[in-house]
Amino acid sequence: MVSESTSTAEDTASEPNPAHESALATARHQLAEAASIIDIDPNIVERLNHPAAVHEVTVPLKRDDGTVQMYQGFRAQHDSVRGPYKGGLRYHPDVSREECIGLSMWMTWKCAVMDIPFGGAKGGIVVDPKDLSDAETERLTRRFANEIRNIIGPMTDIPAPDMGTGAQTMAWIMDAYSVQESQTTPGVVTGKPPVIGGSKGREEAPGRSVAIVSREVLEYYDNPLEDATVAVQGFGSVGANAARLLDDWGATVVAVSDVNGAAYDPEGLDTRSIPSHDEEPEAVTTYADETISNEAIFELDVDLLVPAAVGNVITEDNVDDVQADLIVEGANGPTTFTADSILDDRGVRVIPDILANAGGVTVSYFEWLQDINRRAWSRERVNEELETEMLAAWEAVRREVETRDVSWRDGAYIVALSRIADAHEYRGLWP
Numbered sequence: 001m002v003s004e005s006t007s008t009a010e011d012t013a014s015e016p017n018p019a020h021e022s023a024l025a026t027a028r029h030q031l032a033e034a035a036s037i038i039d040i041d042p043n044i045v046e047r048l049n050h051p052a053a054v055h056e057v058t059v060p061l062k063r064d065d066g067t068v069q070m071y072q073g074f075r076a077q078h079d080s081v082r083g084p085y086k087g088g089l090r091y092h093p094d095v096s097r098e099e100c101i102g103l104s105m106w107m108t109w110k111c112a113v114m115d116i117p118f119g120g121a122k123g124g125i126v127v128d129p130k131d132l133s134d135a136e137t138e139r140l141t142r143r144f145a146n147e148i149r150n151i152i153g154p155m156t157d158i159p160a161p162d163m164g165t166g167a168q169t170m171a172w173i174m175d176a177y178s179v180q181e182s183q184t185t186p187g188v189v190t191g192k193p194p195v196i197g198g199s200k201g202r203e204e205a206p207g208r209s210v211a212i213v214s215r216e217v218l219e220y221y222d223n224p225l226e227d228a229t230v231a232v233q234g235f236g237s238v239g240a241n242a243a244r245l246l247d248d249w250g251a252t253v254v255a256v257s258d259v260n261g262a263a264y265d266p267e268g269l270d271t272r273s274i275p276s277h278d279e280e281p282e283a284v285t286t287y288a289d290e291t292i293s294n295e296a297i298f299e300l301d302v303d304l305l306v307p308a309a310v311g312n313v314i315t316e317d318n319v320d321d322v323q324a325d326l327i328v329e330g331a332n333g334p335t336t337f338t339a340d341s342i343l344d345d346r347g348v349r350v351i352p353d354i355l356a357n358a359g360g361v362t363v364s365y366f367e368w369l370q371d372i373n374r375r376a377w378s379r380e381r382v383n384e385e386l387e388t389e390m391l392a393a394w395e396a397v398r399r400e401v402e403t404r405d406v407s408w409r410d411g412a413y414i415v416a417l418s419r420i421a422d423a424h425e426y427r428g429l430w431p
């Protein structure tokens with residue numbers, strides 16, 4: 001059963017709690033900050049402060065032992081003025097209504113900064129996937145897909161993988177949806193295996209965009225990649241792909257980490273000899289001659305720091321220890337609002353997630369185009385078009401940074417918000 005509600009009083013509280021900022025509080029503060037810089041109708045800002053809808057479902061699962069357990073699932077749909085809702089589905093014990101709303105807002109800005117014709121959404125199930133067998137995960141996913149079937153679709157809302165979900169999860173959702181609709185509908189989700197309509201290059205895309213943006217920003221500040229030292233927190237889909245590309249392109253990657261700690265070599269690591277999270281989970285430190293703690297990675301005096309693990313890792317508590325000159329955000333929301341202003345005051349440049357890791361949603365858009373046109377692109381074409389889109393977005397943000405003398409985060413938000421506000425202006429409010 002799908003219940004639908006518009007925003008309520010509890011998600012209007014947006015005062016930041018510096019010690020523990022929620023994704024929603026951070027997203028609202030970033031919106032307010034960008035809106036204060038550009039001339040935008042406050043009525044539009046007010047609309048963007050709230051999700052269009054938050055769907056909450058209860059998903060029953062028959063466990064392998066025959067008992068039935070109930071799980072809570074969400075889908076927050078923030079804004080669709082520029083196109084269908086788009087965003088990941090997360091399986092994690094910390095999934096909440098508030099978190100889904102905050103993350104759905106980031107998806108709206110991310111699609112807009114890339115000029116992709118999608119809006120923002122996010123959802124998930126409150127579950128630790130490690131507690132489920134594969135068969136249980138499949139049954140939970142298929143039932144969840146059915147519970148949200150009426151609100152997703154290739155022209156309405158297109159989910160994708162996120163924490164705790166992957167290509168197999170998307171394949172089950174695509175199958176469940178297609179069976180119910182009586183037609184194979186690959187465009188209902190992205191991040192699928194290529195054999196059923198997934199795109200080549202999708203898995204690598206967020207890491208590739210992080211690497212492209214890092215290369216451009218280093219060059220912009222006259223510090224070419226070949227002379228730069230880099231530390232990457234998180235060696236998963238985003239972190240490992242970013243670290244390896246930067247390594248391939250000539251940077252010296254001195255540290256990479258996973259949840260257990262970091263491999264460290266001031267002369268530069270061979271990033272391809274260290275297994276990514278996908279290749280061998282949480283094994284980074286076992287392949288290292290020298291290790292340092294996960295916290296110590298933030299204290300390294302490197303040219304570029306890439307937090308690419310989880311959100312809220314650079315906070316008021318550790319921001320003073322950060323030695324890097326430049327931070328490119330690989331994860332979503334790794335820097336709290338408070339830490340971000342402290343870094344800004346110190347002159348540390350932060351390239352925001354909504355630009356840096358947007359390669360993921362950009363290749364998801366390519367996947368959707370391939371699905372609705374029934375035509376597969378080569379990996380070379382995907383990578384070439386991604387490079388073109390990333391450079392266009394980078395240029396648009398750079399122009400704002402230079403013209404208005406604002407931070408890179410504000411520049412990216414200004415680009416995104418201007419496009420969204422113009423779309424709202426033209427479409428108006430009905431009725």
Ligand code: NAD
Binds near residue numbers: 360
């Ligand atoms: P992943 O599961 O593939 O890898 C995560 C990595 O981070 C692992 O190496 C893990 O050991 C490490 N890690 C986890 N918790 C940690 C902690 N507390 N401290 C240090 N390391 C920790 O995840 P991913 O897909 O690479 O996603 C990473 C981040 O990037 C998330 O914030 C995600 O939302 C964001 N993101 C992912 C994509 C995508 O398509 N994969 C796209 C855009 C943004």
